[in-house]
Amino acid sequence: MSQRNDALRAARLRAGWRSVDQAAKSLSEHGQRFLQDRHFEVSPRTWRRWEGERPGRPPEETAIVLHDSLGRWPEDLGFTVPAGWIRPEAHQGEDVTRRQFVSVTAAALVPGPLSPQHIDPALIDYFEQQLEGHYRADMYLGPHDLIGTVSAQYQLIDKLVRSAKDEVRRGLLRVGAAYAALVGWLYQDAGDLGAAAFWRGVTQEIAVRSRDAQLIGYSLVNQAHVRTDLSDGYGVIDLCEAALDVSDRLLPKIRVMAMQQQAHGASLTGDRTTVDRLIDAAGGLLARVDDDLPWGNACRRTPGYLEVQRATCYGRLGLGREADSLWAQVLDVVPLTARRDRGVYLARYATSAAAAREPDHAVEIARKAVEIAVETRSARMLRELVTLERAMSPWHDAPVGRELAEVLAPVGKGS
Template sequence: MSRNDALRAARLRVGWRTAEQAATRLTEHGQRLLMDRHFTVSARTWRRWEGGCPGWPPEETALVIHDALGRWPEDLGFTTPPGWLRPERQEGEQVTRCAFVSVTAAALVPGPVSPQYVDPALIGYFEQQLEGHYRADMFLGPHDLIGTVSAQYQLIDKLLRSAQGETRRGLLRAGAAYAALVGWLYQDAGDLNGAAFWRGVTQEIALRSREPHLVGYALVNQAQVRTDLGDGHAVLDLCEAALENSSRMVPKVRVMALQQQAHGASLTGDRTAVDRLIDQANALLPQVDDDLPWGNACRRTPAYLEVQRATCYGRLGLGHEAVSLWDQILTSVPDTARRDRGVYLARHATAAANAGEPEQAWEIARPAVQIAAETRSARMRGELSTLQRAMRPWQDAPVGQDLLETLADVTEGN
């Protein structure tokens, strides 16, 4: 029995007895509705829609399906992509966007606040909450956490107006970590403007703390945004600035700066620098023994530095070398790190395509598409868009058609 019974039932309800007949009728309906004689839906595509992985149709096809069957694809068993809104909900989307912007405004508490006693125990409270947010991010993705974490940053900012001495310094440290996490959540959600804003907040509060390792951490956060923007020289500038005071920073921050600098080197095409910087970071990794609650991906993520090397190799177009590394890395990624695994699979698939192995790329990419749909991670959708470009040499071959149809479910709009 077809796994997408909702679409099959809708087809039979309007009298389309077979997939071939449904494809013909939908094509005819779409050509009339859109006044476009080039609009077509094949029987092969319809059969895929009634299968276990129906994906999501292009936007105009979604409109045709709704007009023909009286229901939107999301109600017909299709995998709803991130960001999809029915046309009648566009007004609601504007309201949501306003709320999203207001969360960013929450970083700034206007005007004076009434003095209050700030208990030093609050520092431990915020640090414990922060660790929980890091764990939740692995499962939930950015959209469900942005409001919660930014609201807690706002509370820290309010308390800083009254805190003094060591309590104030502890809250500054916590505030920098919270601002950095909100910046990351915005970055993962695909809002680089919001990410840049919060990275700036992180930089400000780190400077106020006067702690060199926090300032370095904030500079690395800025470099991450520049990496996503493809600005390799800016990444190198920021990481070099962070490393100027490396003797005063904990090893963890130096590891972070070196690996991010390697990303900058990959963006400028310098493979030698990539290997040198990753190797330097690797030599420092055994020295990471601080109890700071932030920036612990290098300890928490299996094969952390090899992930960075493989990513850089993929960016440099070193397909075979990257594939070999991803083969090793993915064996150590736990099931709990589902979103990270999806990103790695997408990068692995792109490396396979660059190595001239489109069938392997297709097999690797399948679970990544599902994870992208579930987590709504813009970062992962961006990785899949990169894969889509890498598969262009095979776009007319069956494997290319299969992959591109599936990728359209989550990459539309990227």
């Protein structure tokens, strides 16, 4: 049986174009109105090729018309997309995004030296207390409303570090590393991995300057987290192994963080045995986490923390039923106030349900995830919903597939 471009065919049918001839005629008419070009035309022969085994790619002008008509870009419609192709919509916000990044990143690059001043040691406690509030706000709000606030506080800490001496300086370096790590995380959650990597690098620099073995280990795990989002399994493993090389000096919390992140690396390389071994080993340390450090406390703050990691790894490994069962347990204990985390978990749960061949259940779960995604604007959540959409592709032509498209419409997914 010859292969077809089912993604384009499904989009055509959802648009109500029952035949190739009708699709070509309707798209031609739409393009003539949209481009104000009466010569724009797509022939039935061209559309038939698009739905075939080798659809190639449409010209950029035609891609724009397809998007305006069907609500999807070529990569979502089964076309071959060349490396480096940038969606036209991306250019619109590119300058604004770049200006925002330059503005916030300037917080880490203020030239010095600055005028000396007396630094009261009480400022260290002040910034640590503020940090806990930022962590809570992140759970409720998501990244966008916090990036400017947290990076401005980092800039102030950096200014104070340049005047502080001895123990006060080292204390400010330690809290500064925690603030830089949080800015990196906020960018990562917002989907800007370039900015996230920059701030993770700032974290690592300050950690090294502080001579704090715990912070250095923490900074390596942060770097590994970015590599996880880049699907670089071996990069994740390398960084986590580097952190654990001095495990005899690391607090249980840092070892737990490194082990669970290394498990994500193992899942990216298809190694389930190592995933389970690492998460089980981390579980054996969890009860010993009792330090008073203000950063890296997700393992204590997040209900079912390690089972969240296991379920995520299982989903990545394609173990739909195992992941589905774990997510059901995890979501029973995650508080409703942890909106962003709950939304990410729901999206992963829905994908696991799809992998377990339960599409109706997946759509039911997706409704709840989309509601939270609209509120928080978390790019991580949107990526999870894209993964769900791919997992549901076998049901594109079925009523449940059309229902999913309607559910995803508020966040720009589906058609």
